[in-house]
Amino acid sequence: MTDDRESVYCHQRQPGGDVTQHQTLDISQLIDRQKVGLFAVLLILSTWIIMLTDGYELGALAFAAPALVKAWHVERSALGPIFGASIFGIMAGSFLFGYIGDWLGRKRAIMLGVLWYGALTLVTIWATSLDQLLWLRFAAGIGVGGAVPNAFVLVSEFAPKRLRATWVTLMFTGYTLGAGLGGLVSVALVPQYGWQAVFLVGGVAPLMAGVVLWFVMPESARYLVLKGRGRSEVIATVRLLSPDTEIGPDTQFIVSDEPVIQKFSPRMLFTGNLRLITPMLWLAYIANSMALFFLQSWLPVLIEGVGVLPKQAALLTTLFSVGGTMGGLVMMRFVDKRGVLLIVLLPLVGFPLVALLGMGLNVFNLMCAVFGVGFCVAGTQSGLNAVASMIYPTAFRSKGTGSALGIAKIGSVSGPIIGGVLLGAHLPVLQLFHAAAIPVCVVALLAFGLSRVYRPNLDAEVFATNDVMASLNAADELPRLMAKH
Numbered sequence: 268m269t270d271d272r273e274s275v276y277c278h279q280r281q282p283g284g285d286v287t288q289h290q291t292l293d294i295s296q297l298i299d300r301q302k303v304g305l306f307a308v309l310l311i312l313s314t315w316i317i318m319l320t321d322g323y324e325l326g327a328l329a330f331a332a333p334a335l336v337k338a339w340h341v342e343r344s345a346l347g348p349i350f351g352a353s354i355f356g357i358m359a360g361s362f363l364f365g366y367i368g369d370w371l372g373r374k375r376a377i378m379l380g381v382l383w384y385g386a387l388t389l390v391t392i393w394a395t396s397l398d399q400l401l402w403l404r405f406a407a408g409i410g411v412g413g414a415v416p417n418a419f420v421l422v423s424e425f426a427p428k429r430l431r432a433t434w435v436t437l438m439f440t441g442y443t444l445g446a447g448l449g450g451l452v453s454v455a456l457v458p459q460y461g462w463q464a465v466f467l468v469g470g471v472a473p474l475m476a477g478v479v480l481w482f483v484m485p486e487s488a489r490y491l492v493l494k495g496r497g498r499s500e501v502i503a504t505v506r507l508l509s510p511d512t513e514i515g516p517d518t519q520f521i522v523s524d525e526p527v528i529q530k531f532s533p534r535m536l537f538t539g540n541l542r543l544i545t546p547m548l549w550l551a552y553i554a555n556s557m558a559l560f561f562l563q564s565w566l567p568v569l570i571e572g573v574g575v576l577p578k579q580a581a582l583l584t585t586l587f588s589v590g591g592t593m594g595g596l597v598m599m600r601f602v603d604k605r606g607v608l609l610i611v612l613l614p615l616v617g618f619p620l621v622a623l624l625g626m627g628l629n630v631f632n633l634m635c636a637v638f639g640v641g642f643c644v645a646g647t648q649s650g651l652n653a654v655a656s657m658i659y660p661t662a663f664r665s666k667g668t669g670s671a672l673g674i675a676k677i678g679s680v681s682g683p684i685i686g687g688v689l690l691g692a693h694l695p696v697l698q699l700f701h702a703a704a705i706p707v708c709v710v711a712l713l714a715f716g717l718s719r720v721y722r723p724n725l726d727a728e729v730f731a732t733n734d735v736m737a738s739l740n741a742a743d744e745l746p747r748l749m750a751k752h
């Protein structure tokens with residue numbers, strides 16, 4: 268047996284000192300020592316596809332909006348509450364599915380969310396009034412909000428610590444690309460088939476993906492071991508991760524770097540260093556989401572307001588998502604190696620770029636500016652997502668990540684609603700972009716504070732100690748134990 272294989276086993280000893288035939292296999296060490304291969308590719312690809320449909324769903328209304336406004340003869344500002352209702356649904360889904368993910372498992376929560384928003388998006392093509400559209404967008408948002416945090420958690424729990432931010436960000440590029448894919452769909456299909464075409468694609472794609480990926484996507488091995496479930500699933504996953512690992516009928520599985528917590532309490536999110544990290548993360552999420560969703564919801568309409576043709580506006584908005592994808596890819600390795608520091612730089616650059624969008628730039632300069640804004644604002648969101656999926660232990664990682672993404676929806680809701688109010692007030696487009704730039708500046712300040720208190724290996728420093736593993740049997744013991752560290 269190789270050194271790597273020896274390192275993931277420990278043999279149980281009898282009182283006399285003889286080694287028994289029982290082996291304990293450490294899942295956490297096996298995951299950290301895995302080589303990037305077919306399993307990693309399938310995991311990231313399957314969650315990437317889910318995120319692609321999720322991102323498309325989120326941006327669908329924005330790309331359908333210009334045609335919808337004309338077809339229904341309503342003011343642009345009338346869609347503001349509908350954008351807000353969608354984000355309220357995502358907020359509710361983030362909290363609800365955070366509990367579902369820790370109860371039923373990450374995979375089941377993802378699949379439920381995907382089928383949920385796929386079905387409701389498909390039903391949207393039969394909407395005939397703003398009220399119907401509002402409630403359908405709210406209901407679909409619950410599924411969107413449920414799939415995202417559990418996808419983050421699933422990938423982070425299979426990623427080696429040295430690559431967590433990288434894997435999560437690679438997966439999240441599907442989300443940013445999906446958010447811009449509606450632009451291509453609207454250009455190709457809306458002129459001939461109307462606004463309903465956007466929602467038809469957004470409904471059918473996740474339903475098909477959910478059915479296929481149920482047979483491909485694994486359940487979190489960490490989750491199954493800590494919950495004492497699915498031994499056969501754990502064995503199958505271990506054989507995919509490390510085909511040479513020997514597993515006997517008496518092999519026991521453990522997760523050595525995670526405490527076993529019997530009951531979750533929300534105060535765990537604010538214990539030890541988390542008492543500073545969680546509030547800073549939440550506030551940074553709120554501010555960046557406010558800017559991101561303001562731009563993502565209203566950018567096609569606002570760009571038309573500076574004299575760009577509708578078809579060009581849709582394509583320009585797609586550049587926003589492409590820029591966000593590139594920003595996330597740049598971020599991923601830096602977060603793994605340098606922590607949160609680079610997150611500070613992106614909003615510092617993004618702040619003036621957002622303000623420039625309303626300056627009457629020519630088409631080429633506008634393209635560059637839109638790409639740069641996407642790179643900075645959506646790239647910052649990718650960095651925050653990576654951090655959120657890393658800082659909490661497996662026992663309540665889904666709840667911690669779901670709570671952070673749920674709280675972020677305060678900004679996600681307020682951004683589109685504020686945009687609708689400002690549009691309704693008939694303010695100049697330049698002032699609208701100036702308003703969107705303010706929260707980007709706030710993110711830079713909060714990210715700087717977060718970079719001072721969080722390091723990528725914080726979870727190992729706080730949770731993966733022998734005395735924690737031995738003593739943590741009840742949730743109310745966690746504050747005392749973490750205080751020692």
